[in-house]
Amino acid sequence: MDTRHRKTLIDLLTLPTAPLCEQYVTKYIHGWVRDRPDCHLKRDEYGNLRVHLRRGPAQRRPLLFSAHMDHPGFEAERMLTPDRLLARWRGWVAPEYFAGTRVRFYSNGRWIRGKVSSTKTRVVRGRLRVQTATIAVRERVERGSIGVWDLPDPTVRGSRIYARGCDDVAGVAAVLCALDVLRAGRMAVDVYALLTRGEELGWTGAIVACRSGILPRQARIVAVETSSELPGASVGEGPILRVGDSTGTFTPGLTAFCHEVGLDLARRDRSFKPRRKLMDGGSTETLPYLNAGHEATGMCVALGNYHNMDRRRGRIGPEFIDLGDFAGLVRWFAALARSRRSSDGLGQAVPMMVRRLDRTWASRLRRTADRVSGV
Ligand SMILES: [Zn+2]
Known part of the structure; x- marks a missing residue:
């Protein structure tokens, strides 16, 4: 894992934060943007922060990664x-x-x-x-x-990092690291990060962001989370594209776009293992964005000891994620922001597959139709 990314993650995971008390994370982000003159910070009246990175022409429907700065x-x-x-x-x-x-x-x-x-x-x-x-x-x-x-500062053991709260400061870190990857490249980008407040109260920061004017009107939104691990989506098994959460499913076209970009990466590098899952162990900020008429989907890394509940021991414990999952998520975000693939429809593979199956089977169905008529 990139050492600068590791530092950003550890710095952020060390800060105290709580719902409505996100001031230390906010201060960190102000400092982070101050060190990066190509990034622009905007704050809405509710204290949500938006970081914008643009090189080249403005996109009609830019990508926006949303992550929340609080933890219970x-x-x-x-x-x-x-x-x-x-x-x-x-x-x-x-x-x-x-x-x-x-x-x-x-x-x-x-x-x-x-x-x-x-x-x-x-x-x-x-x-x-x-x-x-x-x-x-x-x-x-x-x-x-x-x-x-009262849990220790972030600790790395093996490929895992243990912290007082990964949800969702690790998500914030992943988005900032992806912006750093994009800054280091030369390709045209137009991408936003929205860092919200009070998600643990019920997506509050995201709900008010939908009317505060901080969201670009046509933004395609990826809500970023650390999400309770589930069978088949455990810590260390790779970054995850969420097709939905405990409240419902996400915009199919945007989800398919994220999936195809993940598959492109996997074709070039077999160690990259993108997953696509219904992570219904919790909810994300996707719901308020969808409700406000945005296209929205979700991405996450699997989280151990969700909300510090170490259920095996029956006591409070550190939350943990896998550093490889984190690095994979950062890579995937950067690839999404660079991608010129279309996110309209259901993904390019789907219509191709439908056309091929149509060609192969339609005439056979017609020829055999009398078998099933009048039965
Ligand atoms: Zn949470």
Whole structure:
């Protein structure tokens, strides 16, 4: 894996983030763009960020990669007593994972550790969800501090990287790395990255992006995620094109375009193994984009310990992805942005196949039609 890409990934995975508290990731992206004069940053009124890279003519329907900057986490509300903090929880993690679990809050530039002593839950959208938690702490935690599970900084073991939260900061990293690949080339490109806020609350950043004016009107959107691994789509088995998620299926033509570009890459390099799956272990931002009339599909790498739930051990653990899957996803994104293949229709292979089958079998069907008439 490219060492600069690895650094971008590790830098981003080290930052504290939580729904509505994406400021450290946002600051990183501002710095990233400042170092790259050919990239242009725009921010909408909700704090979503858009990075644009264009070399050559503007495309009528440019590609836009969307990834979210948050991960389920806490926000410190107030000290109840000198050693008890009340914190708000946002995002989905099953309530049984909280009690007695170690956490840490990023307060005034340093980590303060604590332990969840109790939670308040409520049924929302049919699920029992944690609303707030009381945290035992040794020091005062500033209001507004981000709280995360007390897990180590990103660690590479074998081909895997383990982190406090890969979903979806690793997706953000993949999109930025793809922009770096495209910057280093000479081909004409017109591509956008949209980095959204509050996805873990229910695609909030993407929903408001559809009306904030930050999306190019004709953009073809690829929502980028790390998605809970499933049988046949495990960590380390290659980057994945999603044909759908838990809410539905995606735009067939755009999905077919992504598939064909992946197959082109695989034909040139047998080690590249693109997958195409219905990843219905979770949802993506694709739904609000489709709802707003955009063409949209999804791509991801498989994620271990989804939302930090280590189900095998029954406790909180680091999320993990495979570095080879990550590198493959970056490569695939760059190839999509460079591709001049059409994304209209259902892909070029499909009509060709239909024509060939028509030629082969239509006359046989006509000749044998009397066999089945009047039966
Ligand atoms: Zn998530």
